[in-house]
Amino acid sequence: MTIRIAAFGAALLATTALTTAAASAETLRWARAAEALTLDPHSQNEGPTTTLMHQIYEPLILRNMQGEMVPALATSWEPSAEDGNVWVFQLREGVTFHGGEEFDSADAVFSLNRAMSEASNFKELLSSVAEVRATGPHTIEIVTNGPNPLLPNNLTNIMMMDEGWATANDAVDVQDYAAGEDTFAARNTNGTGPYVLQSREADVRTVLSANPDYWGIGEFPLAASEIVFTPIQNPATRVAALLTGEVDFIQDVPVQDLQRVQDADGIDVISAPQNRVIFFGMNVGEEDIGNDNVEGANPFADVRVRRAIDIAINREAIQQVVMRGQSEPAGVVNPPPVNGWTEELDQYPAWDIAAANALMEEAGYGDGFSVQLDCPNDRYVNDEAICQAAVGMLAQIGITVNLSALPRAQHFPLIANGETDFYLLGWGVPTYDSEYVFNFLYHTKTADRGSWNGTGYSNPEMDAMIVGLSSEVDLEARNQAIAELWAMAEEEVIYIPIHNQILNWGIADGWDTVVDADDQVLFKYFEAE
Structure with missing residues (x-):
């Protein structure tokens, strides 16, 4: 042909x-x-x-x-x-x-x-x-x-x-x-x-x-x-x-x-919650990053900065203004249909600019810093608008964000090749099990795991537990290991979950x-x- x-x-x-x-x-x-x-x-x-x-x-x-x-x-x-x-x-x-x-x-x-x-x-x-x-x-x-x-x-x-x-x-x-x-x-x-x-x-x-x-x-x-x-x-x-x-x-x-x-x-519009979470990822693994104005240090490597970003993002404002109600704010990069998700795990922190600024000050970034945010403009619902909203929110804690929005054909290789320090991504879980999230997003990037882990995060203890999930036949023990992994992941704040999308299909x-x-x-x- x-x-x-x-x-x-x-x-x-x-x-x-x-x-x-x-x-x-x-x-x-x-x-x-x-x-x-x-x-x-x-x-x-x-x-x-x-x-x-x-x-x-x-x-x-x-x-x-x-x-x-x-x-x-x-x-x-x-x-x-x-x-x-x-x-x-x-x-x-x-x-x-x-x-x-x-x-x-x-x-x-x-x-x-x-x-x-x-x-x-x-x-x-x-x-x-x-x-x-x-x-x-x-x-x-x-x-x-x-x-x-x-x-x-x-x-x-x-x-x-x-x-x-x-x-x-x-x-x-x-x-x-x-x-x-x-x-x-x-x-x-x-x-x-x-x-x-x-x-x-x-x-x-x-x-x-x-x-x-x-x-x-x-x-x-x-x-x-x-x-x-x-x-x-x-x-x-x-x-x-x-x-x-x-x-x-x-x-x-x-x-x-x-x-x-x-x-x-x-025409009919048919809708359903999507098995997908939209989130920000940060390069936490490098001692210094290239897309910021801080010399000799990596602000994202400090968990206090990551927590400040987490509470500076107003998810409910994004839901109401950017998404016009067509999203559900999220606290974890694991959508509700997936094994391992719980209501408690999905609780997101309250928007608190004062507390976020205090964390930035404590981390030594009270005067802020600038960084580039890489965002797709043709993949997720209002993806570029979500990033634009985040630019204004992070400015309130002194982070000047330079937004670079590209088609996904150019955006995704930035993550795969480790060429982005701050990025938007969405993640669905077709296996309906948390192992999929851990294998792709949290495991150290190796020959057979971690291909979408653009953060540089590496935790040998988590890696061993992730590998062990595939061969654990005791489902109760397996689910306990998943819960422990999520507790470790949430403590690290490697990703900033924004929301779960709602799908709207139009059909004649x-x-x-x-x-x-x-x-x-x-x-x-x-x-x-």
Whole structure:
């Protein structure tokens, strides 16, 4: 297939794509603010990218749009009766890739090993895996370092690739996105999913068509014969496209336009709390940082400064003014649906400028300091506006914030490459377990853990406890360890939680779906009314 790649910034051309003739009833025209960063299914563990991948590729186990784990390319999975360190997966037979190749155990072994490789952004999910082996044409075993009762939870976003296709196209290695690498798999696809990639002009338009050989025909509605995806970063343009009927579905109705969209004829707004926390991260690990005006010291390394920032952020003001009520203030970077969350843990400190200034004085920064805040402007609901609000709040305690807002394609590599000292990030938990948060955000950055820990934080005691979570079979003891880890994490104040987002999807009459708490759209479940 031919894939056309446009220069970055071509999203401004999206409006031209909306002027095409009206599509047929079976074409679902979809828009959202963010584009997929890559087509390599193991490169970026990031929401909009994974959402597009789910239409084309498939995992062994899937979470449906109600959050339930259901069979995908594995029909069953269970621990081995002979060895508690082994999970046995029976694979679905009769499945073919879009290129016509048969899916079998060799492809599953290849895909899981690929997802465990150094450049993969999914490797933390498989950090407990010692070996993946094929024991039959459609049977694999995953061997873990100690029993891992929650391993299946970690597989729902790890896509299966065709080994022969990857080998033939020099795509065995995962694209190193943070290093700016371009590969065949970053621009081309060959999955088993319900939709086939027909054309793509990055940041402008992606067209998918129904897979005529999909194994799930008859099991899923599969109401859309074609999906046309247009990323539209500008909120007003995105809403206008929905209101005028140029698109049928948008994932991110801007909070300032909610009432207008709700009042429009022929459009529904469907909402749900999202499994995602928005927060600030700080570089606490360096003795000196480069993006401030303090020579020879790192203000963020002092927990008193971090606590001052925590109580200088007025979460309720952000909720009311920036988010217009479409958020829930948070005190922990762990959303409510996730194992380990408690109401007590999620209590956030009262806004207190006087106490914050006293902490700054005590830490030796009574005269303040300046620092750069790196913020995405196209990933989360009102992300740049949240950062702008924080600029004013931190000025009240003497911290002069220089705001740098960039598209997420440029923002995320700053975190991955350790090039930011103060940043905004959002974190969802698709496994619904705290281990996911600890593995990615708190564990020391190593070859197989801590890939999104942009703070430089490292605590050997926490690291050992985090690793131990994957093999603890006593769930009561495991939950106690999770509670202890959260107590340690909260004491350190490595991150400043802001809020949990509320999802608002806009959908035209004629289509029906439910809101997925992970903001994960699976078009094979969409129904035509």
